[in-house]
Amino acid sequence: MSGAIRLAVIGLGKIARDQHLPAIASSDAFELVATVSRDGARSDGIPHFEEVGDLAESNIGVDAVSVCTPPQVRRAVAQAALARGWHVLLEKPPAATLGEAEALRDLACARETTLFASWHSRHAAGVAPARAWLADREIRSVRIAWREDVRVWHPGQAWIWQPGGFGVFDPGINALSIITHILPRPLFVTAADLEVPENCAAPIAGTVSMCDSAGVNVAMELDFLQQGPQSWDIAIETDAGTLRLAKGGAEVSFPDGRQPPAENDGEYPALYAHYAELIRAGESDVDLAPLRIVADAFLKGRHRQVAAFIE
Incomplete structure (x- = not known):
């Protein structure tokens, strides 16, 4: 074309x-x-x-x-x-x-x-450097904390609480898109605890426990009612120290304190550059690993009713 x-x-x-x-x-x-x-x-x-x-x-x-x-x-x-x-x-x-x-x-x-x-968070500035650094490391554990205020980021979006709307997994799947991209082995859900408001069909908070095929533990905390500072953080402990991704993958910190500069102009410009490349090459990119983890969390999770969500 x-x-x-x-x-x-x-x-x-x-x-x-x-x-x-x-x-x-x-x-x-x-x-x-x-x-x-x-x-x-x-x-x-x-x-x-x-x-x-x-x-x-x-x-x-x-x-x-x-x-x-x-x-x-x-x-x-x-x-x-x-x-x-x-x-x-x-x-x-x-x-x-x-x-x-x-x-x-x-x-x-x-x-x-x-x-x-498309998984826009995979194009965050810190993700590619993190993936390259982890390729030669032994990964020992992963901790994910994704906490944001739904009233700030999704005002008036009633669909997010309906069946198929994902609730707190709408932002949480961004974290999953990052870790499934930068970790070397597939992940499996071992347990989940999901808090569902009594007037909603989707969770507002929860935890998900995962492990990879080598038994490395991955722990995820989700909160859609976070007030004050918002956090979208991933910490990966390795044999060479702890790598940290912050601000949804926009910033990466290596164990020695180095923070490499951004290599693209932002997530969505990079997303569209990749879309154009796929079209020109006649190829598709349909990685469903993040969606599969969400589905497994719903299947294996304990669903607990909590107070109604009132926007």
Whole structure:
């Protein structure tokens, strides 16, 4: 494919406005040609449609889409796009269930179109240096603390508490996307304790215990009601000391105190650079390891009812 990739953004919620649209605007690889949203949100000067079918029936040429809807409707939207031969980027999590994500992967393969199950936190500045440093180390334990205030980061987003909305795992899956990328062996959930508000279908806090195939313990703490300082931290103890990732992977500290400079312009610009590379190469990137861990935590977890969540 030569020239700019003609891109439509489907779903214009907070993440699309805050991250996707600015990243697309700064990219030479993409041209934003349309937006789709049922709630009336739109980008100034860009053709807008309420349904994917309306876009398909227009005279606008589309090569690719970015699907930024809530996960509960993501499969249907992505399926319609893939059926039309459009390349598809899925905001995380890629779907509401593993089965949906696997079906989209198979459809993209059959249609010979690119499917990118994107994990933006893997493109945080500290992740690549951390992965390279850990490659030659013996890992002894991992601790994850992901604590943020849902009222600050997800205001008014009722879908996050509904079935398929993930609750605290919506941010927590970012941590899982990092550790499944930088650790050398697959992870398995051994136990989970999930706190579910009495008026919600998804957890608001919890812990997840994991181990890798060599028996290394990985402990995760999640809290969606954190007040004061927010924390998105990972500490990995190795035979050469403790490596620390902070601010969601944006900062890495090696045991000797070194902090390497950032090697990219931000998570979402790097995400779109990778999306363009995949399309040009005719390839897909559909790693479902983070989603599988969330599914296993729901399956193996103890679900405890706690006080109602009132925004």
